[in-house]
Amino acid sequence: MEQHRFDEAAALWTSSMRERYPPGENINGRFADTTRIDVRRNEVVQQDGDSAIVAVDLREFRTNGEVRRYVGSWDMVLTDAGWLMNDPDLGGG
Numbered sequence: 001m002e003q004h005r006f007d008e009a010a011a012l013w014t015s016s017m018r019e020r021y022p023p024g025e026n027i028n029g030r031f032a033d034t035t036r037i038d039v040r041r042n043e044v045v046q047q048d049g050d051s052a053i054v055a056v057d058l059r060e061f062r063t064n065g066e067v068r069r070y071v072g073s074w075d076m077v078l079t080d081a082g083w084l085m086n087d088p089d090l091g092g093g
Helices: 006-008 015-020 023-031
Strands: 036-048 051-062 067-079 082-092
Touching: 006 023, 015 082, 051 082
Parallel strands: none
Antiparallel strands: 036 051, 051 067, 067 082
16 A cells, blocks of 8 residues: 655655755655555665665556566665665666
């Protein structure tokens, strides 16, 4: 069931990522028609101090019945608030 917790999602992004990918368009608008996301892979594949790369494999289910698959990675950084997403490298659609 979709919960559309967009503000909580944006809080998981670094301020740099929010500047490059404004949440109003890249979270709120982008995921408004998403009913669920299944995470098939979420694995740290590299970590060096306060940065890490997490490999991901996701399936996104949309209100129109479309299913999109995204495979790739997220660059993460450790901040005072914990680990935050800093840069996506995802392919699919």
